[in-house]
Amino acid sequence: MFEFLQKKINETINISDEEFEYAKTLFIPKKLRKKRFLLHDGDPCIYTTFVEKGLLRSFRIDDKGNEHILQFGLQGWWVADLYSFLTGEPSEYNIEALEDSELLLITKPSWDKLLHEVPAFEHYFRILIQNNLIATQRRLMGTMSSTAEERYNKLLQEFPDIAQRVPQHMIASYIGVTRETLSRLRSQLASGS
């Protein structure tokens, strides 16, 4: 159950076996079936989640009822609504399993404890968040300077198998267009080249 977490953490920091054994006691394993929700908007996001297996998505529903995907959570990724997790405020996001998934949950109090008692974890999460910030900044600049087609290609490059694993309308809502626009774009790409 903890294999992937250990592997991922060891990619960035060095921790002793005892430290990892301690960390393990703070996580709550959970299986989540496809189409089930881990978080509904309006509720506070009380866990940060590590994806051991499966696939999650976090998304927002805007005033007009349109979905916008913030993140796909593949194996080895962390998923949460950070703001709600840190403040306890109601979340504006939903988190849903797109495949049967195996998750490791950690609550805010446990997370605080972990970061405080094992400084290597503070270091680990700093780097994790840092990389996430870089990626999010890139995506932001991409939405401002690239066409839908360029954003689509960039997504396929980053997540080569995502197009096979999730429905097209979710890909559309990740790159920030309607499903119709993506559909036309794809048929152009198929014929054009």
Add this chain to the structure above:
Amino acid sequence: MFEFLQKKINETINISDEEFEYAKTLFIPKKLRKKRFLLHDGDPCIYTTFVEKGLLRSFRIDDKGNEHILQFGLQGWWVADLYSFLTGEPSEYNIEALEDSELLLITKPSWDKLLHEVPAFEHYFRILIQNNLIATQRRLMGTMSSTAEERYNKLLQEFPDIAQRVPQHMIASYIGVTRETLSRLRSQLASGS
């Protein structure tokens, strides 16, 4: 020269006077006059910058020659191209002073030293980056779900005096529209309400 830095840091963490005195030795004070560049794209971003006074902007120029502003750096803010700073790769961003500014620069080696030797700074930067990530995620979702007018109003709300301090075309390139669109939007707002 270090008043604002100390104030800002004390807002999030508790550090002793000795720790701050040590930190001070790692920063390089620099005055940068209006329109001067701290970083040109193509060069590596060798400093992370704290704005003691003045105003910076970091921006990218895309393939078509259009500018896109990633960040306005007001007093008390940190500015850098994080990716380039961390990896040493050439930056795709420019950093320019929009007003005569007083800055505190820290190099990557000094920054690493600081975070390693004073754990409170690791904690401080984790929280800083975390808040930055939350803000960037919000801006990303905003560009996908809001109109140009909504994004403009949101910017004015967040930085009430920015409209007086920077030219309109930079505000346009921050919210992701052309200067013409912003100009029309503003004249609508002026007449409409």
Add this chain to the structure above:
DNA sequence: AAAAGTTCGTGACATAGGTCACGGTCATTT
């Protein structure tokens, strides 16, 4: 196997925002 829901394509049309071009004002430089 039938029914219901989900996914995807596509046509007709609407619209927000981009592009190009011009002119006027103001600040900065010489």
Add this chain to the structure above:
DNA sequence: AAATGACCGTGACCTATGTCACGAACTTTT
């Protein structure tokens, strides 16, 4: 004081993308 360049508004037109509507294929449920 003249000249140059930055800044901003605005008209005419263009284009990418959104909206609405319909139908077909496929999947899941009963």
